[in-house]
Amino acid sequence: xxxxxxxxxxxxxxxxxxxxxxxxxxxxxxxxxxxxxxxxxxxxxxxxxxxxxxxxxxxxxxxxxxxxxxxxxxxxxxxxxxxxxxxxxxxxxxxxxxxxxxxxxxxxxxxxxxxxxxxxxxxxxxxxxxxxxxxxxxxxxxxxxxxxxxxxxxxxxxxxxxxxxxxxxxxxxxxxxxxxxxxxxxxxxxxxxxxxxxxxxxxxxxxxxxxxxxxxxxxxxxxxxxxxxxxxxxxxxxxxxxxxxxxxxxxxxxxxxxxxxxxxxxxxxxxxxxxxxxxxxxxxxxxxxxxxxxxxxxxxxxxxxxxxxxxxxxxxxxxxxxxxxxxxxxxxxxxxxxxxxxxxxxxxxxxxx
Amino acid sequence: xxxxxxxxxxxxxxxxxxxxxxxxxxxxxxxxxxxxxxxxxxxxxxxxxxxxxxxxxxxxxxxxxxxxxxxxxxxxxxxxxxxxxxxxxxxxxxxxxxxxxxxxxxxxxxxxxxxxxxxxxxxxxxxxxxxxxxxxxxxxxxxxxxxxxxxxxxxxxxxxxxxxxxxxxxxxxxxxxxxxxxxxxxxxxxxxxxxxxxxxxxxxxxxxxxxxxxxxxxxxxxxxxxxxxxxxxxxxxxxxxxxxxxxxxxxxxxxxxxxxxxxxxxxxxxxxxxxxxxxxxxxxxxxxxxxxxxxxxxxxxxxxxxxxxxxxxxxxxxxxxxxxxxxxxxxxxxxxxxxxxxxxxxxxxxxxx
Ligand SMILES: CC(C)[C@H](C(=O)O)[C@@H](O)C(=O)O
Ligand SMILES: CC(C)[C@H](C(=O)O)[C@@H](O)C(=O)O
Numbered sequence: 171x172x173x174x175x176x177x178x179x180x181x182x183x184x185x186x187x188x189x190x191x192x193x194x195x196x197x198x199x200x201x202x203x204x205x206x207x208x209x210x211x212x213x214x215x216x217x218x219x220x221x222x223x224x225x226x227x228x229x230x231x232x233x234x235x236x237x238x239x240x241x242x243x244x245x246x247x248x249x250x251x252x253x254x255x256x257x258x259x260x261x262x263x264x265x266x267x268x269x270x271x272x273x274x275x276x277x278x279x280x281x282x283x284x285x286x287x288x289x290x291x292x293x294x295x296x297x298x299x300x301x302x303x304x305x306x307x308x309x310x311x312x313x314x315x316x317x318x319x320x321x322x323x324x325x326x327x328x329x330x331x332x333x334x335x336x337x338x339x340x341x342x343x344x345x346x347x348x349x350x351x352x353x354x355x356x357x358x359x360x361x362x363x364x365x366x367x368x369x370x371x372x373x374x375x376x377x378x379x380x381x382x383x384x385x386x387x388x389x390x391x392x393x394x395x396x397x398x399x400x401x402x403x404x405x406x407x408x409x410x411x412x413x414x415x416x417x418x419x420x421x422x423x424x425x426x427x428x429x430x431x432x433x434x435x436x437x438x439x440x441x442x443x444x445x446x447x448x449x450x451x452x453x454x455x456x457x458x459x460x461x462x463x464x465x466x467x468x469x470x471x472x473x474x475x476x477x478x479x480x481x482x483x484x485x486x487x488x489x490x491x492x493x494x495x496x497x498x499x500x501x502x503x504x505x506x507x508x509x510x511x512x513x514x515x516x517x518x519x520x521x522x523x
Numbered sequence: 524x525x526x527x528x529x530x531x532x533x534x535x536x537x538x539x540x541x542x543x544x545x546x547x548x549x550x551x552x553x554x555x556x557x558x559x560x561x562x563x564x565x566x567x568x569x570x571x572x573x574x575x576x577x578x579x580x581x582x583x584x585x586x587x588x589x590x591x592x593x594x595x596x597x598x599x600x601x602x603x604x605x606x607x608x609x610x611x612x613x614x615x616x617x618x619x620x621x622x623x624x625x626x627x628x629x630x631x632x633x634x635x636x637x638x639x640x641x642x643x644x645x646x647x648x649x650x651x652x653x654x655x656x657x658x659x660x661x662x663x664x665x666x667x668x669x670x671x672x673x674x675x676x677x678x679x680x681x682x683x684x685x686x687x688x689x690x691x692x693x694x695x696x697x698x699x700x701x702x703x704x705x706x707x708x709x710x711x712x713x714x715x716x717x718x719x720x721x722x723x724x725x726x727x728x729x730x731x732x733x734x735x736x737x738x739x740x741x742x743x744x745x746x747x748x749x750x751x752x753x754x755x756x757x758x759x760x761x762x763x764x765x766x767x768x769x770x771x772x773x774x775x776x777x778x779x780x781x782x783x784x785x786x787x788x789x790x791x792x793x794x795x796x797x798x799x800x801x802x803x804x805x806x807x808x809x810x811x812x813x814x815x816x817x818x819x820x821x822x823x824x825x826x827x828x829x830x831x832x833x834x835x836x837x838x839x840x841x842x843x844x845x846x847x848x849x850x851x852x853x854x855x856x857x858x859x860x861x862x863x864x865x866x867x868x869x870x871x872x873x874x875x876x
Pocket of ligand 2: 413447712
């Protein structure tokens with residue numbers, strides 16, 4: 171099979187780390203005769219916006235739709251309002267391509283220093299609702315410039331929206347032999363949207379015998395992430411809560427430089443998109459010192475989604491090997507090596523496996 | 524002066540820890556002839572709800588209004604929906620008494636084990652907007668029972684509401700010689716309410732020379748709390764973000780059993796309310812093993828608010844002394860002592876100072 175991949179390197183360190191993910195994918199192509207992969211690059215980033223006045227062409231989504239998947243770097247540049255870069259590029263892709271699952275594994279890896287004293291293994295997956303909820307552009311400003319100036323922001327969550335992300339989380343738990351799903355809520359204070367969340371998650375849970383549902387308020391859950399991260403298996407959360415919990419989760423296992431994500435359209439009507447959790451880190455862009463692991467791992471999630479879990483595992487275990495050896499380390503890992511050296515080391519292990 | 528205090532012990536461990544806070548306050552009364560304090564207890568809790576069908580009498584707020592301050596335990600009982608206990612008791616008090624500042628010190632104390640390897644001192648204060656924002660009961664459910672069932676939740680933030688909490692945070696920074704205020708936002712994704720937040724905070728900041736304003740997205744900020752908690756001075760956050768950040772903050776300095784809070788009406792038109800951050804912990808209620816420090820510390824914040832910072836400091840330093848000695852420790856601190864023993868030990872140090 172030939173897989174057609176749209177590559178959007180984006181801003182800042184996005185291009186630096188994406189090059190390394192492609193390097194690893196090309197090694198895989200050489201090794202496996204059944205696996206072919208083609209990359210088409212799109213320069214839709216903040217630079218593009220400054221030239222064209224929009225983050226992508228009008229038919230951008232149509233162009234992307236033809237691909238099997240999207241490999242996305244990072245977006246963010248001081249010269250362009252976040253609101254524009256996000257709402258003209260990431261949000262339209264996530265929402266229009268019905269990528270309602272944002273899958274974010276949180277795993278403690280040997281070779282990565284955790285900030286926590288607790289040395290228990292941490293290995294859970296957060297499924298973040300990715301298409302609705304708190305990230306809505308419905309709302310507005312009233313009485314601008316007057317004493318009663320206010321903003322109204324509407325969180326809209328649908329029962330269907332909650333059910334499908336909950337079902338995905340429970341299906342994943344079942345398929346991977348994990349026996350607990352933790353739901354993040356705040357229905358004691360955010361009484362309309364979060365109560366529907368609780369009800370819909372509980373209804374889905376009833377269909378899965380042998381998988382326990384536990385539900386915590388987001389404030390308590392954030393504290394538990396620090397106090398006992400080893401106690402989580404699968405976490406399901408709304409768009410905003412999942413956003414917070416995954417950065418926090420990445421921090422407790424030792425850094426955002428290694429945490430991947432997949433924006434998944436489970437029905438495969440549209441391409442799914444894979445991106446590091448970290449941002450564009452403009453301060454170190456182009457210096458060749460960014461850690462490419464999050465992006466390489468995101469490419470591994472992409473292979474899994476494309477139906478090649480074997481190749482995905484080969485990449486993840488190469489990452490674990492290189493980290494475990496500790497020979498090649500970018501500055502964030504306490505070393506002096508470059509983005510390219512770390513990418514090359516991982517590619518080499520993939521080749522040698 | 525005689526201070527009239529309304530005491531609402533609440534549910535679960537609320538009464539257990541409140542008794543100890545009162546014990547310490549009574550020692551102070553004996554020591555200082557200028558300071559008198561009277562307690563009036565109200566049994567408005569879940570038990571009361573089960574008997575009377577409401578969390579407080581119809582004229583509850585009027586009754587409370589006559590007091591100089593409110594000492595509040597904790598609320599939460601499996602037999603009463605959180606929505607009821609919260610929205611019929613805590614929320615009406617916070618909102619009607621214009622307690623728009625929720626002040627939550629996050630401080631690392633010797634004698635308390637932190638889960639972090641990083642041993643830097645941590646000492647910052649979170650000012651959480653406490654009267655509006657994400658905690659609104661405006662919204663509802665549509666199409667119940669139909670395929671398109673949805674919930675709409677309105678976050679409403681006013682410019683006045685943001686300005687006053689920001690001003691309080693900056694005033695505090697100025698008065699306490701702290702030179703940085705960190706604002707929690709998510710204006711890249713929650714574009715209406717959080718953009719107004721950003722604008723209003725920046726406008727207030729412009730009035731304070733020499734105090735730096737930094738602004739982070741809530742996801743990144745949650746990660747920074749784990750990665751470099753020593754770098755924060757004063758944090759200002761919306762109702763929901765402040766809720767999450769303070770539980771997280773309490774966790775990184777080693778536990779919720781010691782973290783206090785003040786729900787403050789700065790204009791003193793209404794009584795302010797002081798309560799531990801922790802909840803009612805029904806599993807250990809009545810067993811005499813809850814840690815009373817958060818509640819005793821909350822009483823200290825109350826004394827500060829009542830115009831006696833000297834007495835407030837006396838209590839806080841007694842807490843630090845007892846924790847530092849490590850002789851008397853409740854189970855959450857790794858010991859075998861009781862709530863009463865820890866309360867008595869702190870009261871004794873206050874007396875001996
Ligand atoms: C009980 C709940 C509504 C409350 C809140 O979220 O404000 C609590 O978590 C707190 O932090 O005081
Ligand atoms: C850039 C931003 C809108 C985005 C989000 O909050 O979804 C990012 O933080 C992420 O987690 O992918």
